[in-house]
Amino acid sequence: MNLQLLAFLILSLVTLGAAFKVITARYITHAALYLALSFVGVAGLFLLLNADFLAAVQLLVYVGAITTMLIFAIMLSQVEEIRQGAPEIGFWQRLVSPRFGLVPLAVAVALAAALLQVLSTAGWKVTVTPPDPNTTRTIGQAMFTTYLIPFEVASLVLLVAMIGAIVLTMKKEERSK
Amino acid sequence: MIPLSYVLVVSTLLFVLGVYGALLSTNAIRILMSIEIVLNAVNLNLVAFGRYITPGDPRGQIFTIFVMTVAAAEAAVGLAIILVIARRYGAAAIDRVRMLKG
Numbered sequence: 001m002n003l004q005l006l007a008f009l010i011l012s013l014v015t016l017g018a019a020f021k022v023i024t025a026r027y028i029t030h031a032a033l034y035l036a037l038s039f040v041g042v043a044g045l046f047l048l049l050n051a052d053f054l055a056a057v058q059l060l061v062y063v064g065a066i067t068t069m070l071i072f073a074i075m076l077s078q079v080e081e082i083r084q085g086a087p088e089i090g091f092w093q094r095l096v097s098p099r100f101g102l103v104p105l106a107v108a109v110a111l112a113a114a115l116l117q118v119l120s121t122a123g124w125k126v127t128v129t130p131p132d133p134n135t136t137r138t139i140g141q142a143m144f145t146t147y148l149i150p151f152e153v154a155s156l157v158l159l160v161a162m163i164g165a166i167v168l169t170m171k172k173e174e175r176s177k
Numbered sequence: 178m179i180p181l182s183y184v185l186v187v188s189t190l191l192f193v194l195g196v197y198g199a200l201l202s203t204n205a206i207r208i209l210m211s212i213e214i215v216l217n218a219v220n221l222n223l224v225a226f227g228r229y230i231t232p233g234d235p236r237g238q239i240f241t242i243f244v245m246t247v248a249a250a251e252a253a254v255g256l257a258i259i260l261v262i263a264r265r266y267g268a269a270a271i272d273r274v275r276m277l278k279g
Contacts, residue, residue: 023198104200161250
């Protein structure tokens with residue numbers, strides 16, 4: 001077994017296992033930490049696919065920003081339900097009830113079966129090339145020439161999201177000032 | 178090199194796990210996390226196809242960056258909405274918030 005495949009297997013196991021724990025972890029804080037682990041695993045998979053710039057962005061944006069924001073939101077909120085989020089019944093007991101166990105499970109299994117079926121019948125023409133040594137340069141050049149307008153729109157999206165988040169979480173008295 | 182189908186199988190499983198989590202949980206924050214997992218699976222797909230089908234073309238990676246941007250914006254606004262709802266109604270469970278139900 002070559003080393004790349006071994007790394008791939010370990011990383012995908014970590015990613016999938018952590019994603020599973022995000023769903024099943026009893027406390028929501030633990031779920032957020034497992035989410036960070038899952039993101040790290042995906043960053044490793046990006047590295048294996050020769051997307052080194054994206055791996056760094058993944059670590060910075062997802063692990064550094066989104067997960068931290070989630071944890072802050074969980075810890076700063078006063079509602080006990082968000083902090084704990086512990087279901088009264090365990091995961092395996094839940095599995096028996098129709099609304100919280102069987103229906104989502106059936107949907108997920110059907111979706112997985114359909115997607116894997118499509119994957120097994122599709123024939124892609126894979127071209128094997130040596131990896132690009134300068135991914136950052138390639139991405140940067142394309143981003144500021146061909147994809148300049150989407151880039152600007154993305155910055156607008158971020159600005160609007162930032163203003164929206166601030167306005168939404170303002171207290172009433174502050175807003176009327 | 179890892180075969181393309183291996184990566185696609187992993188991203189499929191990740192996608193399905195995210196969908197399952199979004200359907201299963203009632204806690205709004207956990208649903209948001211599940212959606213992030215789904216977006217990650219999509220990113221993995223885009224990068225894999227970019228690497229194996231159109232090598233040398235950064236299109237897949239650039240699209241991934243845009244997906245990440247939208248995911249960050251979505252997480253920020255979604256969390257703000259959840260916090261406002263939680264503050265006002267004292268609940269973050271989606272089956273207990275029914276102000277739109279009339």
